Amino acid sequence: MVNTLTVQWVKPVATLAVAGFLAACTLPGVGPSKSQIFKGSVQQEGDAFVVSVNDRVTRATAVVPALGFSSNFQNAAQLTSDTVRPGDILGLTVWENVDDGLLSGETGAATILEEVQVDSDGFIFVPYAGRVRATGNTPNQLRLLITERLQEQTPDPQVEVRRVAGDGATVSLTGAVGGQGVYPIERPTRTLSTMLAQAGGVSIEPEIARVSVIRGNQKGQVWYQDLFRNPELDIALRGGDRILVEEDTRSFTAIGAVSGQSRVPFESQDLSALEAIAQVGGLLPLSSDPTGVFVFRNEPAEIAGQVLGRSDLQGAQRMVYVLNLKDPNGIFVARDFVIRDDDTLYVTEAPYAQWTKTISLISGGLTPFANVATLTGS
CATH class of the missing domain: 3.10.560.10 (Outer membrane lipoprotein wza domain like)
Incomplete structure (x- = not known):
């Protein structure tokens, strides 16, 4: 009877012993656990500030690229299309009140100059009028200038100036x-x-x-x-x-217990933590810890000071922002928290996933020394 009871309890006891042994060891994982990250905080003599995100933090960190034009x-x-500039091509027509004009000759009273290009100095050349400054004048102002020059050579000339092309x-x-x-x-x-x-x-x-x-x-x-x-x-x-x-060249890195681990380009001007999670396929139902969503960032001193309520910070600060999607307001906070260029989004594994790994190693695979059957002698 005693031997029978002993045999009945051997396997359960051995199983629990191995489970305890594995729990004490470091199981395979995607990265640090939630507790390990908190242990690395400045409050625990670490080198990063670990901050739980709330509405105040989202407002203090809501910084987006400042784009725009100066005054x-x-x-x-x-x-205006009326202002002549270097390189413009003009069309000129000159009418003269004489049968044998300076420009018309035997072709009639009107002389058409189809393409007159404004040179790099802003002048055009008109026969008998010489070099005339065109840049800065409207076609009508240029017409008056040419008319004034030609009046010295022919009586009562009539001039038309047209803008043919604006490639200047x-x-x-x-x-x-x-x-x-x-x-x-x-x-x-x-x-x-x-x-x-x-x-x-x-x-x-x-x-x-x-x-x-x-x-x-x-x-x-x-x-x-x-x-x-x-x-x-x-x-x-x-x-x-x-x-x-x-x-847009901005991107963030997604690692941990998410559907896709990679460097991810932004898909919109403003990207929230919730949208970033969605971009990589969302959390994994069986392994992601919705209470352990972390954003790692080097934060400028002025913003870190607002978040921490301090004024003595110098230089960029290592910040770890913690999002808890299970909080009553957690989804709203994640929706309002802005992801910035070069952020690292890290999702920890759920305790259930760690336990599942432990059970899997005990029941189906080899422990570091032996499987359960070997340990129990069966």
Whole structure:
């Protein structure tokens, strides 16, 4: 009887002994546990501040890239098609009140000069009128200047000045646009949005398209969609502007108990922690710990000071933000917490997953020394 009871209790006792042994050992895992992260906090003489995220923290850390144009860009008036600039091509017609005029000769009273290009110094050459400054004048002002010059040579000349092409004021478009190239600033394309439309629009997702305008030694950058949300950002263009459209280069790293571990590009201008989790396929039902969602970040001292309520911090601080999706307000907090460039999103394993690994090693696989059958002698 005693032997029978002994045999009956051998296996359970051995199983519990092995379970205890495995619990004391380090089981395979995707990274540090939640308790290990907390042990590495400054409060525990570690080197990182571990902060539970709440509404106050989300407001203090809600920093997004500051894009926009300076006042020099925004205050520049639109170019008018009437202003002549270097490189423009003009058409001139001159009528003379004499049968044998200076310009008309045997061809009649009207002389047509189809293409007269404004040189780099801003002048054009008109026979018998000489070099006439065209830059900065409207076609009508230029007409009066030419008329005044010709009156010294022929009686009562009548002059017409037309703008044939505006390739003197051009911009270059490169990057992710429908058609890269050099485009003239004309009546329909005086602003940034209309010029982009002329080039075929952007060839990437509008949500992640950044538009840069380089004017001399100045540069401004905006989100493509903001050109339509905020009309004041749709600046007037100037000759020589260089326009570059490129995809947003920001990304975050997702590791731990998530569906996909990788470096993940942003899919929108503002990315929340909840959206970041969704981008990598969400949490794993059987292994992710919804109370242990961490965001690792090097935080500027001014923001870290607001979060921690301190004013003595110097330089970037290692911050670990903790999100608990099981809190009554947890989903809202995760939805409001902003993910930033180079953040690391780490999800710890649930205690159940660790226990499952322990049971799996005991019942199905080999322990570091022997399986359960060997230990119990069966």
